[in-house]
Amino acid sequence: xxxxxxxxxxxxxxxxxxxxxxxxxxxxxxxxxxxxxxxxxxxxxxxxxxxxxxxxxxxxxxxxxxxxxxxxxxxxxxxxxxxxxxx
Amino acid sequence: xxxxxxxxxxxxxxxxxxxxxxxxxxxxxxxxxxxxxxxxxxxxxxxxxxxxxxxxxxxxxxxxxxxxxxxxxxxxxxxxxxxxxxxxxxxxxxxxxxxxxxxxxxxxxxxxxxxxxxxxxxxxxxxxxxxxxxxxxxxxxxxxxxxxxxxxxxxxxxxxxxxxxxxxxxxxxxxxxxxxxxxxxxxxxxxxxxxxxxxxxxxxxxxxxxxxxxxxxxxxxxxxxxxxxxxxxxxxxxxxxxxxxxxxx
Numbered sequence: 001x002x003x004x005x006x007x008x009x010x011x012x013x014x015x016x017x018x019x020x021x022x023x024x025x026x027x028x029x030x031x032x033x034x035x036x037x038x039x040x041x042x043x044x045x046x047x048x049x050x051x052x053x054x055x056x057x058x059x060x061x062x063x064x065x066x067x068x069x070x071x072x073x074x075x076x077x078x079x080x081x082x083x084x085x086x087x
Numbered sequence: 088x089x090x091x092x093x094x095x096x097x098x099x100x101x102x103x104x105x106x107x108x109x110x111x112x113x114x115x116x117x118x119x120x121x122x123x124x125x126x127x128x129x130x131x132x133x134x135x136x137x138x139x140x141x142x143x144x145x146x147x148x149x150x151x152x153x154x155x156x157x158x159x160x161x162x163x164x165x166x167x168x169x170x171x172x173x174x175x176x177x178x179x180x181x182x183x184x185x186x187x188x189x190x191x192x193x194x195x196x197x198x199x200x201x202x203x204x205x206x207x208x209x210x211x212x213x214x215x216x217x218x219x220x221x222x223x224x225x226x227x228x229x230x231x232x233x234x235x236x237x238x239x240x241x242x243x244x245x246x247x248x249x250x251x252x253x254x255x256x257x258x259x260x261x262x263x264x265x266x267x268x269x270x271x272x273x274x275x276x277x278x279x280x281x282x283x284x285x286x287x288x289x290x291x292x293x294x295x296x297x298x299x300x301x302x303x304x305x306x307x308x309x310x311x312x313x314x315x316x317x318x319x320x321x322x323x324x325x326x327x328x329x330x331x332x333x334x335x336x
Binding site for chain 2: 011012013016017033036037045046047049052053054056057059070072074075076077078079080082083084
């Protein structure tokens with residue numbers, strides 16, 4: 001019996017943070033650095049809900065890429081990261 | 088099948104709330120990283136193309152994500168962009184005032200009228216007051232019979248329930264030829280109540296109000312008319328709150 005309060009995929013925040021875990025690819029002190037990163041990729045989404053409210057939102061790149069009889073449903077995510085330290 | 092979809096379905100607002108919550112978590116973590124790294128990144132914008140099945144029960148539109156093997160899903164695209172503090176101030180409604188009341192909490196209001204008002208974006212009594220000031224004919228817009236006067240009475244009653252009076256004690260003191268009956272407590276007098284309130288009757292004697300505040304009411308009693316046996320005191324604080332107690336000499 002799956003636990004419906006937890007998504008079967010990692011929380012969206014964890015996936016997004018993993019995408020931008022790019023320590024070492026740029027440094028503001030150097031002349032050249034990465035100022036913007038854009039990802040456009042298929043993703044799987046698991047939204048657990050109770051009484052119309054989303055209780056957990058999981059999102060991750062496809063867990064399966066080899067074509068089989070039943071493929072996961074691929075949604076699309078585009079996310080752009082820009083340099084900056086937030087606020 | 089429909090009931091299963093309804094059970095697992097979610098509203099778009101709830102999905103967006105959850106999405107922005109996850110993004111806020113990510114942004115907060117990135118902001119913390121920014122304290123220790125010379126260069127870090129923030130999420131500038133994010134877009135999702137979702138494969139969903141909508142389900143409309145006549146009142147609410149809910150979605151379920153397409154599952155493996157299912158076909159014919161609708162595509163719903165959404166884009167979230169970062170907005171500035173100034174944009175937030177300009178595009179967000181004012182926070183609800185402390186003394187405001189959510190329409191949801193007005194007990195006596197017909198659920199159909201509640202839903203009609205909420206569909207119009209009227210979620211609090213403050214919103215309703217703005218509508219009344221703007222002279223909006225809600226009957227026509229909402230398609231329901233809405234009487235501002237009836238509504239105001241229901242709202243006052245609900246407000247009173249949420250601020251129910253509490254009596255902590257009663258005491259007698261003298262002031263010249265008059266006796267003063269002081270009732271201590273909480274939420275006793277309501278500044279917004281009609282001017283004829285509070286009113287008090289001790290036995291069959293109507294008392295004169297000396298002062299009325301939320302924490303204390305003071306009534307004047309003619310010394311010669313002080314009761315000599317247990318007598319009932321009725322105090323009407325406003326049209327929706329009446330306190331009754333027995334005073335024992």
